[in-house]
Amino acid sequence: AQTVTQSQPEMSVQEAETVTLSCTYDTSESDYYLFWYKQPPSRQMILVIRQEAYKQQNATENRFSVNFQKAAKSFSLKISDSQLGDAAMYFCAYKRGLTGTASKLTFGTGTRLQVTL
Amino acid sequence: EPEVTQTPSHQVTQMGQEVILRCVPISNHLYFYWYRQILGQKVEFLVSFYNNEISEKSEIFDDQFSVERPDGSNFTLKIRSTKLEDSAMYFCASSEAMTGEETQYFGPGTRLLVL
Numbered sequence: 001a002q003t004v005t006q007s008q009p010e011m012s013v014q015e016a017e018t019v020t021l022s023c024t025y026d027t028s029e030s031d032y033y034l035f036w037y038k039q040p041p042s043r044q045m046i047l048v049i050r051q052e053a054y055k056q057q058n059a060t061e062n063r064f065s066v067n068f069q070k071a072a073k074s075f076s077l078k079i080s081d082s083q084l085g086d087a088a089m090y091f092c093a094y095k096r097g098l099t100g101t102a103s104k105l106t107f108g109t110g111t112r113l114q115v116t117l
Numbered sequence: 118e119p120e121v122t123q124t125p126s127h128q129v130t131q132m133g134q135e136v137i138l139r140c141v142p143i144s145n146h147l148y149f150y151w152y153r154q155i156l157g158q159k160v161e162f163l164v165s166f167y168n169n170e171i172s173e174k175s176e177i178f179d180d181q182f183s184v185e186r187p188d189g190s191n192f193t194l195k196i197r198s199t200k201l202e203d204s205a206m207y208f209c210a211s212s213e214a215m216t217g218e219e220t221q222y223f224g225p226g227t228r229l230l231v232l
Contacts, residue, residue: 033219043206045223047162052219091160095219102148102165102172102212105221108161 002027004094006108013082014116019079020067021044021111023092031097034068034075039089044059048090051075079113087115119143121224123209129230133198138227140192140209149192150210150221151184153177160208166192199231 003026013019025034036047036048051059059066063083067076079086092108122141130136137177142149151163165172166184183195192211196203210221 035220037223039152042225043124043154044225045208045210045230047220047222050220093160097219102150102167104150104162104165104175105152105160105210106162107160 002029002032002094002096002106004092004106004108006092006111008111009062009109010114012114012116013079013086015082015084017082018078019113020083021079021090021092023075023077023108025073025092025094027073027094027096029096033095034066034096034114035095036064036066036075036091037091037093037107038086039091039110040087046092049077051062082115082117084115084117087113089113094102119145121209121211121222122182123207123224123227125227126225127228127230128198132137132231133202135198136199138194138196138207138209138229140194140224141190141209142209143222144190144191144225146211146213146222148172148185148212149184151185151194152208152210152223153205154207154208154226155202163194163207199229204229204231217230 010020033051038046049061063080089110091110093105096103124139149166154160164174164178206226208226209224212221
């Protein structure tokens with residue numbers, strides 16, 4: 001079974017600084033997708049960024065980028081120029097890459113990010 | 118921008134009562150999911166649904182749970198006889214089919230409290 005591990009329960013960053021959230025996963029599959037979701041206090045799950053395992057290039061989305069190390073099964077999220085609105089719980093998630101099937105997301109336990117002035 | 122909607126946003130019920138949580142997935146999506154999140158814990162998969170049948174279900178999704186797509190837009194989760202431990206946030210999600218777009222988009226959730 002696939003597992004997702006987030007070893008940092010809490011992180012703190014100063015406004016305008018950069019922070020990196022860690023995620024590792026375990027799978028025997030070769031085709032899969034990885035995601036970062038943000039959950040603010042409203043508890044809505046908001047997609048931040050996604051990465052296809054077959055793509056070597058790291059995904060970027062404005063201030064958010066990932067460092068995807070397939071051999072190491074590592075998928076970290078870097079937030080640049082942190083803003084107060086980035087404060088939230090961040091979940092790393094894994095999905096098997098079986099196109100055309102309803103395969104589930106497996107989530108990590110989350111990292112709570114605090115942004116300070 | 119299309120979004121997944123869920124009703125109600127909050128539901129309080131007595132133990133043993135039946136609840137139905139409703140979701141309207143994004144209109145061109147064909148894969149539907151329910152997840153739950155007990156307060157302070159991670160998000161857990163319950164069930165996935167495609168072509169009017171369950172694709173996969175977790176150990177949590179026992180006989181007390183059922184899902185249905187009663188019409189062309191709604192997707193429901195029914196809990197037949199609620200337990201205290203069913204208190205959680207329930208999220209509906211949907212994704213496209215057959216396009217390679219694997220992203221699941223989540224609704225705002227229904228906060229269920231069982232007393």
